Amino acid sequence: MPRTLITGGAGFLGSHLCDRFIEEGHSVICMDNLITGDTENIEHLFELGQDRFRFVEYDVTDYLHVNGELDYVLHFASPAAPDDYLQYPIQTLKVGALGTHKALGLAKAKDARLLIASTSEVYGDPQVHPQSEDYWGNVNPVGKRGVYDEAKRFGEALTMAYHRYHGVETRIARIFNTYGPRMRIDDGRALPNFMSQALRGDPLTVYGDGSQTRAFCYVDDLVEGLYRLLMSDATDPVNIGNPDEITIKEFAEEIIEVTDSDSDITYEPLPSDDPQVRQPDISRAREELGWTPEVDRREGLRRTLEYFRAEVEATTAPARD
Secondary structure: OOEEEEEOOOOHHHHHHHHHHHHOOOEEEEEEOOOOOOHHHOHHHHHHOOOOEEEEEOOOOOOOOOOOOOOEEEEOOOOOOHHHHHHOHHHHHHHHHHHHHHHHHHHHHHOOEEEEEEEHHHHEOOOOOOEOOOOOOEOOOOOOOHHHHHHHHHHHHHHHHHHHHHOOOEEEEEEOOEEOOOOOOOOOOHHHHHHHHHHHOOOEEEEOOOOOEEEOEEHHHHHHHHHHHHOOOOOOOEEEOOOOEEEHHHHHHHHHHHOOOOOOEEEEOOOOOOOOOOOEOOHHHHHHHOOOOOOOHHHHHHHHHHHHHHHHHHHHOOOOO
8 A cells, every 4th residue: 555645635735635545545644734724624534544544733844754654745735825825924935945845855765756736826927828837937036926936936946956966756746726625715816715705795806907817727637637747757847737718807707607696896906926827838748647637617616616605604604592
């Protein structure tokens, strides 16, 4: 039975990865300090027993050690939503630097293969469109978003140094916008904000004029891409995302339609350094992983809707005596 450590495993993506690796027959160690993660995302796995699944509440920026053999390390510990990394800027930088260093050191000690969760934010506000892995990006290192962008860029550099100098088997996933069940409502990302607002009947908040674009990948597709990347021979960064691009205004209108809401759209000033375009070139993923996303956006939104409906109802339900 392969043994796998997933840092940030109680978060949105991390918890779905826990599910997938359990399904693949791995013994999974889920590690999370719960700053933005939630044990509700993984509580269905507790009944499996510690031989199959074990949760450890821990900050991976501290000394990182796991008893026994370890085959894979997936480093997904980091605040990812804008509201989170702006609230926790120091923690975001530390987990991207110190946390990545500790995870790489553990992988080296255990002779394990490591996959690091990088992000499309390494491209910043891109001057190349769509974004391919050979584009170096356009990032403001001292802007508010820089705490996240530069943490990920440093993490990639450190990962490649461990690969080249120490011979650690490493994989780098540049993850584009992803959505699905277990996202936190109202976390500053477009889909949670829009869907929560639409279900409450509130106006949907669009920043700027809504002409900026994003490309949204359903979580099941993303997890499949990540699994294939980990098991592949690809040592250079690989974009994992859905190239189906849409403007934010169109996306807000689409969510109003999917939720059958009467909500309007309101406009607020655009945050600083907000990317104007975002679309992955997934040629490398197609060629090296044989991967392309299969769930179209409308279908993914329908799958996500009931989860958000239940979450919104739970937060707005009247208190009982």
